[in-house]
Amino acid sequence: MQKIWDPQRAGQIIEDYAEVKGGLIEALHALQAEFGYIDEAVYASLARGFNISRAEVYGVVSFYHDFHNHPTGKRVLKICQAEACQARGSRQLTKEIRELLGIDFGETTRDGEVTLEPVYCLGNCAVSPNAMLDNRVYGRVTSERLKTLLKETQL
Numbered sequence: 001m002q003k004i005w006d007p008q009r010a011g012q013i014i015e016d017y018a019e020v021k022g023g024l025i026e027a028l029h030a031l032q033a034e035f036g037y038i039d040e041a042v043y044a045s046l047a048r049g050f051n052i053s054r055a056e057v058y059g060v061v062s063f064y065h066d067f068h069n070h071p072t073g074k075r076v077l078k079i080c081q082a083e084a085c086q087a088r089g090s091r092q093l094t095k096e097i098r099e100l101l102g103i104d105f106g107e108t109t110r111d112g113e114v115t116l117e118p119v120y121c122l123g124n125c126a127v128s129p130n131a132m133l134d135n136r137v138y139g140r141v142t143s144e145r146l147k148t149l150l151k152e153t154q155l
């Protein structure tokens with residue numbers, strides 16, 4: 001269960017990793033594991049802790065698709081928007097899933113269950129289009145299959 005954002009606890013996590021080589025990524029993972037996202041309010045502390053600029057922190061958080069800078073739903077559904085998946089219908093799939101869930105990319109359903117996000121290649125192009133649900137990749141997906149997966153694999 002993820003906790004409510006706590007700046008003091010976030011500061012402790014940053015301190016724990018500040019002296020570790022490659023500690024920024026580990027600190028970001030630890031923050032996300034604890035809170036479910038990395039609040040932008042902590043970017044300045046991260047920058048100080050790792051002796052880099054706030055812009056660099058932002059760059060790292062936004063580069064890695066696994067990091068979130070806002071709270072997410074209990075489940076995260078990502079639909080691949082890269083070329084191979086687009087050639088095999090990911091745009092239509094995305095349209096159908098947006099309609100099904102009633103949300104756009106970056107949004108969470110009203111019940112807090114599902115956050116929808118784009119992703120740019122999951123390394124599974126041969127079986128496009130691809131989606132990732134709760135960190136598991138599914139190939140040759142259709143909106144019907146995703147609908148079933150959302151029900152079957154409910155947490």
Ligand code: FES
Nearest residue numbers: 080082085122125
């Ligand atoms: S383009 Fe979608 S998995 Fe590679």
